[in-house]
Amino acid sequence: MSRVHGEINSVRFYLRKSIPMMITATFIMLNRQVDVITIGILIGKDEAGIYQVAARSAELVAIVLAVVNVVIGPVIAQLFANKNLRDIEKIAVSTSGIATMLSLIPASILIFYGDFFLNIIYGPEFSAGANSLAILSSAIVISAAFGSVGVILNMTGHENGAAFITAIVGVINILSNYILVLMYGAVGAAVATGFSFIIWHLSLSLYIKKFLNIRTSFLL
Numbered sequence: 001m002s003r004v005h006g007e008i009n010s011v012r013f014y015l016r017k018s019i020p021m022m023i024t025a026t027f028i029m030l031n032r033q034v035d036v037i038t039i040g041i042l043i044g045k046d047e048a049g050i051y052q053v054a055a056r057s058a059e060l061v062a063i064v065l066a067v068v069n070v071v072i073g074p075v076i077a078q079l080f081a082n083k084n085l086r087d088i089e090k091i092a093v094s095t096s097g098i099a100t101m102l103s104l105i106p107a108s109i110l111i112f113y114g115d116f117f118l119n120i121i122y123g124p125e126f127s128a129g130a131n132s133l134a135i136l137s138s139a140i141v142i143s144a145a146f147g148s149v150g151v152i153l154n155m156t157g158h159e160n161g162a163a164f165i166t167a168i169v170g171v172i173n174i175l176s177n178y179i180l181v182l183m184y185g186a187v188g189a190a191v192a193t194g195f196s197f198i199i200w201h202l203s204l205s206l207y208i209k210k211f212l213n214i215r216t217s218f219l220l
Contacts, residue, residue, distance in 0.1 A: 023166070024166045030170055031173050031196065031200075035190070050129045051132055053122050054132040060106050061110065065099045065140075068099045069148045075091060076091070076151060076152055080156045092148060093215055095147065096146065096216060096218050097218040100218075103144045107140065111133075111134045112134075114131075114133040114134050118133065132187055135190040136193065139198055140194075149205050149208060165204055166200065170196075173193060173196035206220075
């Protein structure tokens with residue numbers, strides 16, 4: 001009987017951990033598509049295609065932070081297990097600065113030479129997405145400055161907080177995309193998505209500061 005109770009408790013434990021992560025992952029995937037879908041519905045498929053190319057190109061800037069997250073994830077988990085919050089803060093702050101500086105390299109190319117990049121890689125018709133590319137690339141650099149917030153929350157047992165904030169920002173992203181696409185077209189989608197991305201990372205950073213007393217950014 002005790003073995004059965006143990007297995008039930010184990011299942012409950014993994015469900016408590018996995019469900020918030022599933023919610024977070026779902027809204028992250030939604031946030032990556034809502035701008036393209038909104039443009040497709042409100043403006044047209046051609047504009048949505050041009051914007052999608054720009055949005056996926058901007059993700060090149062995010063590679064730096066993604067690599068940082070992979071590297072420091074296990075380190076954060078080990079330090080938290082040892083209750084070493086100050087070293088977590090040191091790593092978070094230093095890597096946020098490194099990620100921001102390295103992200104500026106691809107971002108600068110895409111911001112200032114986005115039309116040339118899109119023209120060479122995809123064709124002249126996609127140069128129309130240069131403004132959207134510049135806006136999204138800038139937003140990713142700013143977001144990188146807030147550090148590896150998602151990794152820190154997941155590795156320190158704050159999956160629920162991450163899921164709640166991600167869901168709220170997801171709703172904001174959907175509403176702001178609808179409004180700004182109607183007003184400004186594809187550029188409006190880029191502004192809405194970029195703004196939501198920044199708010200998401202800022203909110204997670206402030207959450208970590210409040211509940212873990214850890215700074216995640218060299219800015220804050």
